[in-house]
Amino acid sequence: MIVAANTVQFDSIALDNGTTLGQVEVAYETYGELNAAKTNAIMVLHAFSGDAHAAGISAETGKPGWWDNMIGPGKAFDTNKYFVICSNVLGGCRGTTGPSSLNPATGCPYAMSFPVITIGDMVRLQKMLVDSFGIPRLLSVSGGSMGGMQALEWAAAYPESVVSAIPVATTTRHSAQQIAFNEVGRQAIMADPDWAEGNYYDKQPPGRGLAVARMVGHITYMSDDSMREKFGRRLRGKENFSFGFDVDFEVESYLRYRGSQFVYRFDANSYLYITKAMDYFDLTNGHGTLAAALEKTQARFLVISFSSDWLYPSYQSQELVRALRSRNRDVAYVELQSNYGHDSFLVDVVEQTDLVRGFLASTFEKAQ
Template identity: 55%
Template sequence: MEEEEIFELESGGVLKEVEVAYETYGELNEDGSNAVYICHALTGDAHVAGYSSSEDSKPGWWDDMIGPGKYIDTEKYFVICSNFLGGCSGTTGPSSINPDTGLKYGLDFPLFTIKDMARVHKMFVDKLGIETLLCVIGGSMGGMHAMRIAIDYPEKVKSVVLIATTSHLGAQAIAFDAVGRNAILADRQFNSGHYPEDKGPDRGLGIARMIGHITYLSEEGMRRKFGRALRNSDDYSYDFDPEFSVETYLDHQGRRFVERFDANSYLYITRAMDYFDLEKEFGSLEKAFASVKARFFVVSYSSDWLFPPAHSQEIVDALVSNAKDVSYSNINSHHGHDAFLIETDVIGPYIENFVWATSHKITDSFAYTRNSEPGRSDYEIIQNQFVVSGDVLDLGCGEGELLARLRDVNKCDVLGIDIDTESIGSCLKKGVPAVWADIEDSLESFADGQFDYVVLSKTLQTTKRPKELLKEIVRIGRKAVITFPNFAHISCRAQLFFTGRAPTTSSLPYSWYDSPNVHFFSMKDFEKLCRSVNIRIEQRIVPRTAGTGIVNFLPNLFGREAIYLISRES
């Protein structure tokens, strides 16, 4: 792509022309609705999948994810990946020819930002004639691009996947970038950025790569892979040559990197990352995401210390505070920041379900009622009698069946929270936004009265601090629906009386030693607790075991479970 008009950059610099190198996979459908745009990371390029030629020794950097029949199926989607502005794989950057001098730009190339990069992405997609992208997917620095596209061009994208990324670099990440740049600048061959292809600052660039690569791994991952193993002997050589396996591995990574990457591009791109700070630009993350229209799926990794899960959680909280459609999963992995490139079999199904749900409007509302979870008569009552419409937050949402019903039948705006990552994946398949979190530690970020209804269904008895949780629920919800098994049911009493053992029933099916339940309480216990913390009980329904009718006579004795509609006292 060439841009005829002068391209003005945030820094004040200008480019008279911009060329973009890109690859595509699959075919664009007639209405142009199946385009998936991949934003690569710092040292990536446009070659995201497959083999470009018979000379390629390896396929594209995300080949396990993209291709016919794979998670991002190129028989269904038109996949695009372009090398970003400032890159060294075909797109205009410091190694390009300056039209004013006929020489390579080098350090004469103007400084640019992530916003500039995103603008090039958008203009490039316009050149392809694509009005709207089905999904923009970015990992690490690519996630920054994806955020900027969604923020700056809200009409351009329907959904966004942000993987192991951040809304700003922390001081530690900026420090690592600075050390890497200084290694390049201090190399004798750097020559103020004007160096020949065959004699560049290879040593400095190799060291920069080694430093960066360390941040992509984790302590546990490095210990598992290398430990203190020696490479070529059983004893120390007592010199400064690399002899530990981890040393020779980093040397290898550095050597490979200088064969394919430009030192000047590394300087410019890492500086662009340093400047990326949505909160500084907009005043807050909430303001940054206020106008986005896309659905979001955010992914973090437990061992990522470069962009730790807390950074992803900040993005999720900002989207939730704006009532945006957002899902989030924190995946347990020992691979650190690079996990999304390594564990494609883990993240793949999530992305597959998310993109599929974006491209399909789910209208078969009765699919969820026909395949209802066993023993969930409370869902029918909640849907038909308690939650008529409005914004709904389901705490401990499981696979999202209740939320799917409320969304499709009652036309509610819904959000789920669950601590189980597999449940988040099931919600994604239903198109239900769901956030991975511990409900006892994650509600403080919600505003007072943010939801019309908060649902806590058969979960209160599993929490450690039910009193505090109830107070938070009625703070963030104008009304709340609470359901729980009744430990005072006659069958529980009989088992305790006649056998002297902990009871097991259809509502309490677990043995005492493997039960997720922490507290065993009755309806009377719950009502007493509500009175003690100024919670109003507006309605109570005690369904019969078969799910038809209600228990009116001695409900605390004959009710296996109870459903309450509560609110905060004025």
């Protein structure tokens, strides 16, 4: 399945910080066909470093999508049955307007003059995209990690437009630990002299800072078990220690490689803005309690967490499930056993596939 990205432009979007952002572009991809009644649309929501390329082989890069093992003909999100949409988030750097985009007012990149955005803003823009298709209700909204936050925001902010939600490996609000790791990433970027207060677009980007931020991120996405299995204490291409600070261990080599590669596909300022949006995310904001925040939801929920995920631990999903239950919402929940840590939702898809397929099929049937 070869897929090409599309772009749509909107005149403006009102933001949670009280300002309005003009001329916003959204990059998106779609898979499958929208049925005549427009009842089979599913919005898939990407995680922090993802993009609109969720499935198939990109016509541009030749690479598979980030959830290609879950989306496609006969897969969990079966594109023979459903119409799947995925867009790059607001603030991103993969086609949707973000800090690296040109500010139409100045002709220069926004850089740090880009407004601080929220998960709510990202979802508001997605709603505009969905409206542009003339789709009144989404059969499902689904994503892992930050994608799960967006799925929850969708269900809470647009209850009439969401038939079901599948938040995976996520939380209803960022914990101190999650904020802390994001702050380390941001500080690494801002401590890089090349960051230059965000004005690096015509110069050398802050590659060292961004690479360090990504290295920290990768540690949080794995687990002690998965790192022991993957790297152990194995040395990289040598029998003995180098007694220096070059790469000795496999794990060092892996992190350096991942960090250095990230620089080519991600904008450092987007890193700052998107992590901040995650940190601000708190579904209870303005509602007092989580149960009150979920009061208006009408969606059916499938909540999935992973046993080895210490970045978004199961207790956070269980808090969500308990709050939904206290409002007697239709909610299914399971903690899947997996060794891959937070990455499980991208890697360990066999069981997820059965769950999502069955849940979507029964949801689709009931909704007809």
